[in-house]
Amino acid sequence: MNLLAIMISGFGLMNDRPVCAVWVLLFSPLVATVLITLFAQRWKGLSASLSIAAVLLSFAISLGLFIALAFHGLQHLPHSFQWLVVGNVRIEFGMVTDPLAILMSLVVTGVGSAIHIYSLGYMKGDAGFSRYFACMSLFTFSMLGIVIASNFIQIFIFWELVGLSSYLLIGFWFEKPSAAEAGKKAFLVTRIGDFGMMLGILLLWSYTGTFNFRDLQARLPMMISHETLALPTLALIGALIFCGAVGKSAQVPLHVWLPDAMEGPTPVSALIHAATMVAAGVYMLCRVFFLIAPSAGALTLIAWIGGITALMAAIIAIAQNDIKRILAYSTLSQLGYMVMAVGLGGPTQAMFHLTMHAFFKALLFLAAGSVIIGLHHEQDIWKMGGLWKKMPITFWTFLIASLALAGVPPLSGFYSKDEILVLAFENNKCLFAMGVGAAVLTAFYIGREVFVVFCGKPRDQHAYEHAHESPLVMTLPLIFLAILSIIGGWGSRVPEFLSPSHLAEQHSPVLSAGLIAMPVVGFALAWILYWKPEPSDAPVKSALGTTYVWIQNKFYFDEVYLWIVKYVQGTIANVCEWFDRWILQRLGIGGLSQGTGLLGRTVRLLQTGSISGYAFFFGLGVTVIIYYVVVR
Amino acid sequence: MITLNYYLWVSGILFALGIAGVVLRRNALVIFMALEMNLNAANLALVAFAKYNKLAGAQVFVFFVIAIAAAEVAVGLAIIVAFFRRKQTVSVDQVSSLRL
Numbered sequence: 001m002n003l004l005a006i007m008i009s010g011f012g013l014m015n016d017r018p019v020c021a022v023w024v025l026l027f028s029p030l031v032a033t034v035l036i037t038l039f040a041q042r043w044k045g046l047s048a049s050l051s052i053a054a055v056l057l058s059f060a061i062s063l064g065l066f067i068a069l070a071f072h073g074l075q076h077l078p079h080s081f082q083w084l085v086v087g088n089v090r091i092e093f094g095m096v097t098d099p100l101a102i103l104m105s106l107v108v109t110g111v112g113s114a115i116h117i118y119s120l121g122y123m124k125g126d127a128g129f130s131r132y133f134a135c136m137s138l139f140t141f142s143m144l145g146i147v148i149a150s151n152f153i154q155i156f157i158f159w160e161l162v163g164l165s166s167y168l169l170i171g172f173w174f175e176k177p178s179a180a181e182a183g184k185k186a187f188l189v190t191r192i193g194d195f196g197m198m199l200g201i202l203l204l205w206s207y208t209g210t211f212n213f214r215d216l217q218a219r220l221p222m223m224i225s226h227e228t229l230a231l232p233t234l235a236l237i238g239a240l241i242f243c244g245a246v247g248k249s250a251q252v253p254l255h256v257w258l259p260d261a262m263e264g265p266t267p268v269s270a271l272i273h274a275a276t277m278v279a280a281g282v283y284m285l286c287r288v289f290f291l292i293a294p295s296a297g298a299l300t301l302i303a304w305i306g307g308i309t310a311l312m313a314a315i316i317a318i319a320q321n322d323i324k325r326i327l328a329y330s331t332l333s334q335l336g337y338m339v340m341a342v343g344l345g346g347p348t349q350a351m352f353h354l355t356m357h358a359f360f361k362a363l364l365f366l367a368a369g370s371v372i373i374g375l376h377h378e379q380d381i382w383k384m385g386g387l388w389k390k391m392p393i394t395f396w397t398f399l400i401a402s403l404a405l406a407g408v409p410p411l412s413g414f415y416s417k418d419e420i421l422v423l424a425f426e427n428n429k430c431l432f433a434m435g436v437g438a439a440v441l442t443a444f445y446i447g448r449e450v451f452v453v454f455c456g457k458p459r460d461q462h463a464y465e466h467a468h469e470s471p472l473v474m475t476l477p478l479i480f481l482a483i484l485s486i487i488g489g490w491g492s493r494v495p496e497f498l499s500p501s502h503l504a505e506q507h508s509p510v511l512s513a514g515l516i517a518m519p520v521v522g523f524a525l526a527w528i529l530y531w532k533p534e535p536s537d538a539p540v541k542s543a544l545g546t547t548y549v550w551i552q553n554k555f556y557f558d559e560v561y562l563w564i565v566k567y568v569q570g571t572i573a574n575v576c577e578w579f580d581r582w583i584l585q586r587l588g589i590g591g592l593s594q595g596t597g598l599l600g601r602t603v604r605l606l607q608t609g610s611i612s613g614y615a616f617f618f619g620l621g622v623t624v625i626i627y628y629v630v631v632r
Numbered sequence: 633m634i635t636l637n638y639y640l641w642v643s644g645i646l647f648a649l650g651i652a653g654v655v656l657r658r659n660a661l662v663i664f665m666a667l668e669m670n671l672n673a674a675n676l677a678l679v680a681f682a683k684y685n686k687l688a689g690a691q692v693f694v695f696f697v698i699a700i701a702a703a704e705v706a707v708g709l710a711i712i713v714a715f716f717r718r719k720q721t722v723s724v725d726q727v728s729s730l731r732l
Contacts, residue, residue, distance in 0.1 A: 609727075612654075612657075619654075619655065
């Protein structure tokens with residue numbers, strides 16, 4: 001009831017003072033973080049309530065904004081204040097409330113609310129319960145900051161804050177070395193992309209003199225037509241800013257951190273590493289699409305990176321054995337679709353798929369978390385099997401999400417994936433083929449996961465007997481997300497909301513039939529290979545031969561990076577160490593100290609201890625001074 | 633006619649003698665007397681300037697020098713006495729305990 005009161009007060013605030021409401025939307029999770037960290041650490045229930053209340057308040061305000069925008073034609077709320085003025089650099093702190101931002105904040109807070117509530121059940125009894133909720137609220141705050149940011153500096157600050165909260169949550173169980181390592185890896189790998197993004201932002205600023213999105217959008221066409229900003233430069237800027245998205249959205253070649261990020265608690269994987277944070281890169285690309293759109297080179301690069309990621313991750317996913325890792329590679333693959341859509345000139349389609357993906361992928365992770373809790377932290381799919389009888393709600397919601405992921409009509413994933421593939425078909429046949437391949441593989445690997453985990457005979461009898469359905473606090477969010485996964489795509493309302501001129505694609509019946517056939521083919525393959533009492537990977541292994549080893553080892557990306565770090569970075573480190581030890585320490589610092597000592601010992605010879613000597617030098621000195629002052 | 637230069641020469645010779653005494657002698661008391669001679673050489677020069685250039689300020693300056701010399705004697709003799717009590721000698725060659 002209290003939660004209802006919070007949501008109603010959020011609505012009220014929304015109607016009275018929309019600008020104020022947006023600031024509350026942004027800052028209420030931060031307030032929760034601060035309160036939990038400073039005062040409520042000791043009372044677990046209070047910490048959780050604070051965090052959940054904050055995210056629900058944000059959700060209510062987002063919903064209010066959405067309704068205002070969709071039905072009452074809310075005007076833009078251009079609100080910003082001067083934050084920093086350094087010389088002629090002006091940095092503002094402002095907000096954007098266009099359909100793109102509202103949709104994204106609705107996804108973040110909506111899916112976030114479900115996951116916060118689910119966490120109550122999942123994290124029950126954990127020693128770091130309060131810390132967990134503080135970090136979750138910090139994440140919500142940072143993510144909302146990216147969403148409503150009105151300029152590049154603001155987006156970059158929150159971008160890094162999101163990286164920080166992701167680090168804190170991946171390494172939540174920091175006493176486990178693999179979790180601590182995974183957190184560090186995620187932080188460092190995304191930093192590489194962020195560095196490129198920072199360069200891009202600064203380069204853009206050096207040409208245009210502004211960070212503000214609206215000013216940029218207004219100035220850019222004129223600058224291009226007057227050739228004050230050459231197209232190759234703009235392409236470089238676009239590519240550099242895209243680097244940030246490559247890191248955050250885990251595209252090839254910086255995708256290696258995301259699978260490892262599964263070391264975090266499962267709700268974290270659902271919220272951060274599936275539904276929202278990894279989508280931040282795609283959101284940012286859509287936000288600055290006006291920058292990228294004029295240069296065909298940048299668009300092509302983005303489309304190909306996305307396409308390669310989509311296909312490669314889908315291939316890797318068929319040979320993984322960890323229930324969460326399969327989903328992680330699936331996330332990579334779907335993010336690849338979104339990035340590809342942006343590269344093909346369809347930010348609307350990308351955001352559509354982002355929204356739908358947030359629903360069904362969060363659901364997949366939460367259901368997987370329910371399985372993991374039900375089996376007492378067992379994550380190997382080969383030790384599961386036959387769970388559908390023991391965990392009916394988890395099974396059915398997982399199945400719905402899987403079908404949505406595979407793109408089975410009329411579930412949400414069908415509509416969004418369909419639009420992206422049609423876009424690819426019209427623009428680039430090669431990318432279209434890759435997208436179709438990835439779509440078939442998607443249905444195959446998710447079919448494999450469903451059949452191996454929930455069907456067949458239980459392989460670990462002991463674990464099976466102790467398996468139990470999760471409590472209501474966990475299954476309710478599952479049902480909520482399952483409903484969204486089913487109805488989310490109906491009538492293409494989301495793309496219409498984003499751009500009113502968007503029309504549902506009219507395409508040939510052959511193409512439609514083909515798009516419907518893809519998931520069917522994938523599921524049929526999975527059915528043939530894994531729908532049996534004792535499924536195994538053996539047929540796939542023998543069919544693929546050595547390729548399978550490559551796939552199982554994720555194409556050796558990690559090994560190559562390790563090799564590079566070990567030899568290239570190791571050599572540079574050795575050279576630097578030699579320079580530091582012999583040149584800086586011995587010659588520089590050592591030389592300076594020894595020179596000073598030598599000088600001191602020399603000058604000490606003057607101190608004879610004989611007063612007459614001192615008096616003589618004193619007299620001599622005075623004479624010299626007088627000579628210079630008087631005579632010269 | 634005795635001009636200013638004669639006075640200055642006498643003053644200079646007195647000062648040089650004083651310096652020579654400070655530098656060459658070993659006995660602290662004698663060095664002290666030589667120092668007083670330096671001060672008086674300066675006094676002589678000042679008085680001579682006062683007489684020839686009609687400067688009252690120079691004579692005032694001399695009084696300051698005498699006052700300072702008196703204070704110096706008080707402090708300096710006390711140091712010498714303390715030093716003698718410690719070392720049973722007033723030779724400045726013995727004052728080298730601060731040397732490394």
